[in-house]
Amino acid sequence: MRLFKTKSVVILLLTTTMLNAQNLGLEQASSNFWDEVSGAAPYVLAAIFLISIFFNIGKVTGGDRDYKGFLTGVALFFFGILIAVGVVSYLLSLSF
Secondary structure, three states: OHHHHHHHHHHHHHHHHHHHOOOOOHHHHHHHHHHHHHHHHHHHHHHHHHHHHHHHOHHHHOOOOOHHHHHHHHHHHHHHHHHHHHHHHHHHHOOO
């Protein structure tokens, strides 16, 4: 008899969970957040790109000028950013 009561309580709770479900608005909040981030992203990426150029500028201005090393460092940074943006865009395009 006790097992029957336990099963009936569990079934009752499972059937009423849809009645108690609430919409938290997370989809709209994440959409608004992504719109703000995507608006600011070009400026942030440009600033980081300029900083990477400043860190690599020593390869060009010193006595042992290494233009290839400078361009390689900047290009690797640029391609790294492109890959990161591509992965994030792909993940955000998925719908569950």
